[in-house]
Amino acid sequence: MLAWIFVPFAGGVLAWYAGRWRAVFARWIALVATAVTLALAVLEWTHSGSIHLSGQGPWLADSAWPWIPRFGISFHLAFDGLSLLMVTLTAFLGVVSVLASWREIGERVGFFHFNLLWTIGGAIGVFVALDLCLFFFFWERMLVPMYFLIAIWGHEQRRYAALKFFIFTQGSGLLMLLAILALVFFHQRASGVLTFDYFELLGTPLSQAAAMSTMLGFFIAFAVKLPAIPFHTWLPDAHTQAPTAGSVILAGVLLKTGAYGLLRFVLPLFPEAALRFAPVAMALGAIGIVYGAILAYAQSDLKRLVAYTSVSHLGFVLLGVFAWNAWALQGAVMQMVAHGITTGALFVLVGALQERTHTRDMRLLGGLWASVPRLGALGLFFAIASLGLPGLGNFVGEFLVLLGAFRVSILWTVIAALGLITAVVYALVLVQKTFHGENTRGWRLAECTPRESASLGAMVAIIVWLGLHPQPVIDTARASMNALASLPAAKAQQASLR
Amino acid sequence: MSFGQADLIALLPLIAVAAAAVLALLLAAFQEHARGALAVALLGLAAACALLPLAARAGPLGVTPLLIIDRYALLFMGLIFAATFAIALLCYSYFGGLNSAHRSVYVLLLLAALGSAVLVASSHFASFFLGLELLSVALFALIAYERDTERGIEAGIKYLVLAGLSSSFLAFGMALVYARFGTMRFAEIGAIVSAGNDAYDVELIAGIALILVGIGFKLAVVPFHMWTPDVYEGAAAPVSAFVATVSKGAALAVLLRYFIDVGAHRSAALTAALTAIAVASILAGNLLALLQDNVKRILAYSSISQLGYLLVAFLAAGPLGTEAIAYYLAAYFVTMIGAFGVVGAVSGPGADRASEALDQYSGLFWTRPWLAGVFTAMLLSLAGIPLTMGFVAKFYVVAAGIDAALWAPVITLVIGSVIGLFYYLRIIAVMCAPPPAAAPVNAQSGVLESGIVLAGLTVLLVVLGVYPAALIHVLHGALAGFGPS
Numbered sequence: 006m007l008a009w010i011f012v013p014f015a016g017g018v019l020a021w022y023a024g025r026w027r028a029v030f031a032r033w034i035a036l037v038a039t040a041v042t043l044a045l046a047v048l049e050w051t052h053s054g055s056i057h058l059s060g061q062g063p064w065l066a067d068s069a070w071p072w073i074p075r076f077g078i079s080f081h082l083a084f085d086g087l088s089l090l091m092v093t094l095t096a097f098l099g100v101v102s103v104l105a106s107w108r109e110i111g112e113r114v115g116f117f118h119f120n121l122l123w124t125i126g127g128a129i130g131v132f133v134a135l136d137l138c139l140f141f142f143f144w145e146r147m148l149v150p151m152y153f154l155i156a157i158w159g160h161e162q163r164r165y166a167a168l169k170f171f172i173f174t175q176g177s178g179l180l181m182l183l184a185i186l187a188l189v190f191f192h193q194r195a196s197g198v199l200t201f202d203y204f205e206l207l208g209t210p211l212s213q214a215a216a217m218s219t220m221l222g223f224f225i226a227f228a229v230k231l232p233a234i235p236f237h238t239w240l241p242d243a244h245t246q247a248p249t250a251g252s253v254i255l256a257g258v259l260l261k262t263g264a265y266g267l268l269r270f271v272l273p274l275f276p277e278a279a280l281r282f283a284p285v286a287m288a289l290g291a292i293g294i295v296y297g298a299i300l301a302y303a304q305s306d307l308k309r310l311v312a313y314t315s316v317s318h319l320g321f322v323l324l325g326v327f328a329w330n331a332w333a334l335q336g337a338v339m340q341m342v343a344h345g346i347t348t349g350a351l352f353v354l355v356g357a358l359q360e361r362t363h364t365r366d367m368r369l370l371g372g373l374w375a376s377v378p379r380l381g382a383l384g385l386f387f388a389i390a391s392l393g394l395p396g397l398g399n400f401v402g403e404f405l406v407l408l409g410a411f412r413v414s415i416l417w418t419v420i421a422a423l424g425l426i427t428a429v430v431y432a433l434v435l436v437q438k439t440f441h442g443e444n445t446r447g448w449r450l451a452e453c454t455p456r457e458s459a460s461l462g463a464m465v466a467i468i469v470w471l472g473l474h475p476q477p478v479i480d481t482a483r484a485s486m487n488a489l490a491s492l493p494a495a496k497a498q499q500a501s502l503r
Numbered sequence: 504m505s506f507g508q509a510d511l512i513a514l515l516p517l518i519a520v521a522a523a524a525v526l527a528l529l530l531a532a533f534q535e536h537a538r539g540a541l542a543v544a545l546l547g548l549a550a551a552c553a554l555l556p557l558a559a560r561a562g563p564l565g566v567t568p569l570l571i572i573d574r575y576a577l578l579f580m581g582l583i584f585a586a587t588f589a590i591a592l593l594c595y596s597y598f599g600g601l602n603s604a605h606r607s608v609y610v611l612l613l614l615a616a617l618g619s620a621v622l623v624a625s626s627h628f629a630s631f632f633l634g635l636e637l638l639s640v641a642l643f644a645l646i647a648y649e650r651d652t653e654r655g656i657e658a659g660i661k662y663l664v665l666a667g668l669s670s671s672f673l674a675f676g677m678a679l680v681y682a683r684f685g686t687m688r689f690a691e692i693g694a695i696v697s698a699g700n701d702a703y704d705v706e707l708i709a710g711i712a713l714i715l716v717g718i719g720f721k722l723a724v725v726p727f728h729m730w731t732p733d734v735y736e737g738a739a740a741p742v743s744a745f746v747a748t749v750s751k752g753a754a755l756a757v758l759l760r761y762f763i764d765v766g767a768h769r770s771a772a773l774t775a776a777l778t779a780i781a782v783a784s785i786l787a788g789n790l791l792a793l794l795q796d797n798v799k800r801i802l803a804y805s806s807i808s809q810l811g812y813l814l815v816a817f818l819a820a821g822p823l824g825t826e827a828i829a830y831y832l833a834a835y836f837v838t839m840i841g842a843f844g845v846v847g848a849v850s851g852p853g854a855d856r857a858s859e860a861l862d863q864y865s866g867l868f869w870t871r872p873w874l875a876g877v878f879t880a881m882l883l884s885l886a887g888i889p890l891t892m893g894f895v896a897k898f899y900v901v902a903a904g905i906d907a908a909l910w911a912p913v914i915t916l917v918i919g920s921v922i923g924l925f926y927y928l929r930i931i932a933v934m935c936a937p938p939p940a941a942a943p944v945n946a947q948s949g950v951l952e953s954g955i956v957l958a959g960l961t962v963l964l965v966v967l968g969v970y971p972a973a974l975i976h977v978l979h980g981a982l983a984g985f986g987p988s
Contacts, residue, residue: 176921
């Protein structure tokens with residue numbers, strides 16, 4: 006587990022160093038580092054089945070070292086099925102993003118891969134840290150390299166976008182720090198123990214007002230990352246201006262840290278407050294679904310379009326998390342994984358097109374299918390995966406979320422379901438305007454390289470597998486999600502509905 | 504009152520610095536080049552640091568009614584001497600290294616360090632005032648040291664006038680307190696205050712408030728901050744670092760000791776005033792920094808806001824607050840010295856305004872990557888980003904603030920930090936930009952001494968940012984039980 010964090014960090018430093026001589030060394034080191042991380046995660050996953058049966062609760066591994074004893078802070082890492090899924094997804098998208106930047110990044114390659122790998126390492130740290138201070142440490146840790154990725158290798162408005170990204174996430178992060186410290190001191194008042202350990206902070210007795218304000222501190226930080234309306238305005242800029250690898254990691258991994266935070270911290274730490282807040286959160290989720298979809302339709306910039314679909318898809322996650330029953334939670338997890346893959350793939354595709362045409366403006370594109378049928382087919386595949394076609398991964402997630410949410414709030418479920426229709430519109434518009442129609446500019450493009458085919462092909466396979474046989478993912482996260490769904494507050498919610 | 508061997512041992516660190524100052528002065532009179540004076544200064548400071556544990560074993564001890572050598576004083580002395588050591592090396596690089604004939608700067612640095620050390624050990628108004636004046640007088644000369652530049656003279660005179668003014672405020676405040684109680688010893692004032700019920704009358708509060716004004720000038724907190732940007736801009740970069748770190752740190756340390764001894768935290772009026780000062784410093788420092796285009800001025804306003812953050816910990820009182828102040832000061836010292844060290848390395852001596860403008864840093868990442876890397880680390884630390892000491896320090900302060908339920912200052916701190924990101928990131932973004940075709944930065948090669956100092960500071964910044972437990976252990980031990988009851 007330590008290796009998951011250590012390999013990307015060490016790989017990053019090595020890549021930076023190697024990049025001083027030959028750019029290609031840096032690329033290979035980064036590729037090997039991410040691949041090793043992925044292999045370690047998959048290995049753990051295939052092993053995890055056997056650990057599960059021994060019935061140790063949802064936690065698969067747990068280790069802690071003292072770090073800052075003065076504050077009761079320890080270097081506490083642990084993971085359950087949810088963390089494992091997220092780590093695997095992160096490592097996989099890490100490989101994809103290294104491949105995607107193979108030709109796109111020509112300058113300061115070493116430093117680029119250093120930042121990329123440190124972002125990945127930080128995100129993995131977020132997924133396995135179970136000390137609140139350590140969690141915050143990793144949470145902030147991944148921002149600075151991402152800032153550099155956008156600010157140095159981004160597109161035309163990179164500095165503005167990078168600054169906006171950093172201010173939004175850092176500002177909300179500080180709010181979370183306040184909430185963490187408040188929680189810790191409330192816990193100290195109640196028990197006399199100063200600790201940042203997740204397991205000890207569970208079940209801290211809080212007054213209603215205290216629980217609500219602390220919960221909101223966490224919620225806003227995660228909602229900015231997710232992003233939920235009205236905290237989403239940084240996202241279109243950051244995604245659009247980032248280099249391809251940056252967009253892939255942003256959409257595939259960084260957004261998931263927000264969802265992960267909701268599942269890991271907001272619900273278990275503040276069950277009552279979260280329950281009272283659930284109607285608002287579900288409303289935000291459902292509005293986000295429709296709003297993101299409509300705005301996506303209105304974009305002419307390909308990357309911006311894909312960015313807004315993220316707002317829409319992550320709305321399902323928010324809805325599912327706060328619907329708070331086993332089905333909706335499973336759906337949210339499934340949606341997180343599937344969205345990471347499809348959106349990552351769409352960004353890779355857009356990046357590939359931009360590399361060839363030097364534009365992302367759909368009004369200039371059109372009729373590309375004739376010259377790049379394979380890219381076109383892949384584009385069509387990921388577009389319909391993204392709109393939630395049955396048989397593909399996203400459908401499973403969205404369907405489960407809607408199924409679970411229906412039992413809690415019919416109104417918001419109906420509105421959320423509207424998002425499925427608008428999704429069809431934007432996804433087909435994407436394909437139509439880019440690959441079909443008249444080739445007014447006379448584009449003649451190179452077909453995809455083996456490198457692109459390999460990474461996109463792997464993503465196709467995963468999406469089909471998730472769609473047809475989602476059981477392994479569901480099984481992996483089941484123990485944790487069931488534990489969440491059987492919290493007293495969740496039971497109370499279900500009881501009130503009967 | 505006898506002066507025993509224990510007293511002598513306790514005073515050894517101060518004596519070492521004073522002796523070094525005299526020796527450096529003698530050497531400076533006879534030697535042409537600066538190496539001798541620098542060596543004496545460094546040796547004296549190193550010896551003083553080495554003598555601290557010895558003095559700690561002799562103490563805690565009141566040496567004459569004027570000074571108290573306890574772990575608190577020794578801790579801050581250690582910080583002051585270490586910072587002066589680094590700044591002396593930076594000065595050597597800044598003023599031309601081997602060919603430098605600038606000898607008196609080290610004498611002045613030693614005297615200023617001695618004044619600061621007296622300040623943190625003072626337990627009596629006389630030593631308080633004496634230390635402050637020793638520090639101020641040395642600083643007048645240091646700030647105006649580059650006397651061939653107009654800016655240097657301007658900054659020196661500005662500082663001279665305002666420091667004189669603040670000293671008179673301080674003296675008047677002390678006189679009021681003395682008129683009220685008939686004693687100038689902190690501990691006796693505290694005893695009288697806690698014995699009497701009607702102790703906090705107008706006279707005493709006015710006295711403490713005037714002392715606060717005097718110290719406020721030294722701390723450069725709003726509304727006593729006007730001189731800061733001009734002086735920082737006009738002084739040589741290492742001297743600015745000294746003004747920003749050692750002089751402020753010492754002033755804050757003595758103020759804290761005075762507040763704790765006198766029990767001033769119990770006065771609601773003073774707490775309210777300090778809260779207002781903290782909030783105003785955070786907001787004004789950060790907002791005004793946004794408007795600047797000169798890196799030294801940005802750092803000056805940044806330091807105003809940093810002192811605002813420190814005052815939050817100051818207000819928190821209690822042992823946690825004291826520890827937070829000590830850790831924050833350590834982080835702030837490392838960061839500010841590093842940042843001004845980079846500024847000095849980029850613009851060089853006798854620099855004009857243009858060479859400190861932000862666009863001179865354009866593309867620094869690609870032309871001088873190590874320097875830019877160090878500067879980035881320092882700026883991220885000022886912004887409180889993890890892996891740096893600045894993060895742990897901010898964490899400490901926020902923890903202390905929340906523990907004391909100071910919601911308004913803590914929330915201001917968060918807002919201020921977010922505003923702060925704008926200008927820290929702005930500098931970093933400029934450094935990331937593609938370098939200008941013709942590099943206008945004067946191609947002063949990286950001098951060895953400043954390189955070593957900056958590398959050392961960066962390593963310290965990261966190591967203590969990742970594994971702060973070592974330093975926290977020291978602080979916790981040194982400050983145990985030191986806080987208002």
